[in-house]
Amino acid sequence: MNENEFRASQAGGVPPTYSHPHYQQPVAAAPVLTPPRPKKKRVAALVTAGTLAAAVIGGASGAAVVALDSGTSTGTATSATTVSSTTNTDVSAVAAKVLSSVVQVNVTTRQGEAIGSGVILTADGKILTNAHVVSDAVGDVTITLSDGTEYQASVLGADTKADIAVLQAKGASGLTAATLGDSGKVQVGEQVVAIGSPGGLQNTVTSGIVSAVDRDLSDISSGEPDTPFGQTANTASDSPSYTAIQTDASINQGNSGGPLVNMNGEVIGINSALYSPSATSTGSVGIGFAIPIDDAKTIIAQIENS
Template identity: 55%
Template sequence: MTTTQDFPAMSGSLQEPAPFWRRRTGTVVTSAALVAALFGGVTGGVVGALNASGGGVAAVSSPVALNASSTSDVSTIAAKVLPSVVQVNVRSGQGEGLGSGVVLTPDGRILTNNHVVAGAQQVTVTLSDGRTVDAAVLGADASSDLAVVQASGVSGLTPAKFGDSDRVKIGDQVVAIGSPEGLQGTVTSGIVSALDRTVTVPGTSTGRRDSSVSYQAIQTDASINPGNSGGPLVNAAGEVVGINSAIYSPASDGGQAGSVGIGFAIPSDQVQQIVNRLS
């Protein structure tokens, strides 16, 4: 049985990247040092705390887990999962931003992070085939940082398959798929670095910081960047074992967070317990 692992003190911050906002007037200033924004465009985001270590968390992309290391294995997994990964586009009073999402049903029910859609006035979804359609938030749970949206007028989408996150092992290879910096369909690979990491980030329910959110996460070194939040973490069988939601960023005077090889995903077992009531 795995035990909960706490982070040692770090000089940077764990971040739950709020949407990567675009504004005509310029960049949206974040509330903390370095933020990995969830959306493609200009900087934006929310910084959280990493237990008592003084670190912070940024929500971002989602990784896909593999058991084999060859390029052919990665490409096979990517080909299988890409049709089930979408880009979630959001417009709010802050501007425009984007994140990632996972297809749940053929008729367009899509899973993403709550912080991707919190405070959204308008939501659209860009499918893997390039079509962009209107969408509406069906349900959101700020306490778990998960949300479900419904795309309008679609059918025949490819739902992702969910696996058992309890079977994930340290050292398993992973691949992240999402829209970092708005580059839809980007694939990166790495390994599962640790399990049961306690991650605590500031909550978002209406686009502002609320009470903190904590969960036991899968840690990975798969490259995760702004725009990846809400994407899938899948195993070698192409099953989703996590939803990427946060990254660690070194201390900085400001600017946009990028991957330093420490990312976190909400385990699929936790996700499945919540998704049904959000739908």
């Protein structure tokens, strides 16, 4: 207090008060990294408190949690680079180009119905999605095009460690295949668009920027018997095999398997995870992760050649 305030207090005035402008209340729950699993219609999300954790954003099996080892680093992202001033920022044009190549994936499980997203790879109905979206499917899955047309689909193959699966729509023809880009050319700071079915709301478009590339997720480990990545990740070798593109575009449950695209409408990543600040918060806080499309291309080729 200043000298006048001190004298006033000594003279019987109101006692002075003190504030701590930089003090922050402690956080009640430890942060969790929650991948956007498919929206559950009848099954509640299962996210546990504890150490920093990660869970898939679109798995039919629910929101299993994989804990990040508190004694290890989550990796260092590649430094930012300058984005060309000629970058197209017309999100509506991107949406118009890409929406017809994005599908909703409905999965029936023993626990109920789960919803994820997918990307059309070929005109005859090959669909790219996350492995955790279809890992607990009972029988065929249903894909719904942006115009509402439905097809039954089977799982051609999946790599649970890479969290990539390829589906085949039965009897499909004339579908609009997405254009796959080059994730090796992605720059920090460039504008991106995410498309999918968060909460079952098909054809939802959100936009943001690339926050980081080469974000290392290999330190994820857990004692959970069934992690979102289909592994009991007790060692580094059981952790996800990819480094992720980080984005602040809004990604939520049901976005799993949907595309992250650049402003040319090219798919540069497959949305797979989101970070939540607490165990009870599962919505987007502007920290989402996508599997680089170059990694996905490798898995697609392996599945098709198997």
